Amino acid sequence: MSAYRVRRPTEEAAVSRAARRPIYRLPAVLADMTTAHRLGDREGLLLLACRAVRATSLEVGE
Numbered sequence: 001m002s003a004y005r006v007r008r009p010t011e012e013a014a015v016s017r018a019a020r021r022p023i024y025r026l027p028a029v030l031a032d033m034t035t036a037h038r039l040g041d042r043e044g045l046l047l048l049a050c051r052a053v054r055a056t057s058l059e060v061g062e
Contacts, residue, residue, distance in 0.1 A: 024055040 029052045036044040 024051045026052065026055045029055055 029048055033048045036048055
């Protein structure tokens with residue numbers, strides 16, 4: 001038996017997509033949350049809250 005790697009196109013696509021995922025900087029997200037709050041943008045505030053959680057959570061494998 002040979003030990004070669006089976007190529008999976010969907011796995012490669014997922015890995016390449018994860019590598020291109022934007023990195024959110026917490027100070028910028030918090031500044032945007034302040035702006036959204038002042039403008040009364042509840043949907044924007046919710047989306048930015050989710051980004052803030054992503055910015056502060058550890059990545060898989062860290």
